[in-house]
Amino acid sequence: GSPSTDNPRNVLPQTSTEMPEGTIHLPLFYDTVKTLDQTVEVDYYLPGCPPEAERIWEALVAILENKLPPPGSVIGAETTVCDVCPRTRSEKKILAFKRTWEIIPDPDICLLDQGLICCGIATRAGCGALCPTVGSPCIGCYGPNQGVEDFGARMITALASVIDSNDPEEIDRIITEGIPDPIGTFYRFSLAHSQMRRSSLPGNGTSVIRSVETG
Numbered sequence: 001g002s003p004s005t006d007n008p009r010n011v012l013p014q015t016s017t018e019m020p021e022g023t024i025h026l027p028l029f030y031d032t033v034k035t036l037d038q039t040v041e042v043d044y045y046l047p048g049c050p051p052e053a054e055r056i057w058e059a060l061v062a063i064l065e066n067k068l069p070p071p072g073s074v075i076g077a078e079t080t081v082c083d084v085c086p087r088t089r090s091e092k093k094i095l096a097f098k099r100t101w102e103i104i105p106d107p108d109i110c111l112l113d114q115g116l117i118c119c120g121i122a123t124r125a126g127c128g129a130l131c132p133t134v135g136s137p138c139i140g141c142y143g144p145n146q147g148v149e150d151f152g153a154r155m156i157t158a159l160a161s162v163i164d165s166n167d168p169e170e171i172d173r174i175i176t177e178g179i180p181d182p183i184g185t186f187y188r189f190s191l192a193h194s195q196m197r198r199s200s201l202p203g204n205g206t207s208v209i210r211s212v213e214t215g
């Protein structure tokens, strides 16, 4: 158990537990996390977590005016958060990435140029660059922009261009010290849809379900 959990008997969650009041059930988790469109056909995508009210309104208007794009389309912008961000970008190179609590960022300069991991360059626009505008890095909640196959790969490319070193060991140190959780940082919203997605296990979860149904 975790140190923050009072669990002296080290009880682990079970799908079925007998209690004085009766049997309580927990759903059985699949062995692979899948996106909705890996499971059912999705008509349209509305980016944002959550989408801004204006984006929902635009989608409703498109439905009411019968002006929906082809099925399977994203109803949203095809630019990035960087494209609408008011901060000034330069060709500045950095020697260390910073966590948000380590600096008070300059109000006008690009956060990535100041060493903060801002994902605006890979993220679809639509929010009006809300977070960087108030000094907080974009964490990518609008998902990958059009044409970005893999969010993390796009971010690594962007970060490679700002690291001020050609020495592999130093680059390794800068990344390891500055980005302690790369998967959590770059795939917070898109891991199941990325090229980093775990290979399906045999049956992709169905074998587990079947064993329960028949067992």
Ligand code: SF4
Pocket (backbone or CB within 6 Å): 081, 082, 083, 085, 086, 087, 088, 089, 109, 110, 111, 112, 113, 118, 119, 120, 121, 129, 132, 137, 138
């Ligand atoms: S990286 Fe972030 S702060 Fe810099 S321009 Fe893009 S959205 Fe703005």
Ligand code: SF4
Pocket (backbone or CB within 6 Å): 081, 123, 124, 127, 128, 129, 130, 131, 132, 137, 138, 139, 140, 141, 142, 143
């Ligand atoms: S700036 Fe990034 S994280 Fe913030 S609301 Fe916009 S897309 Fe989401």
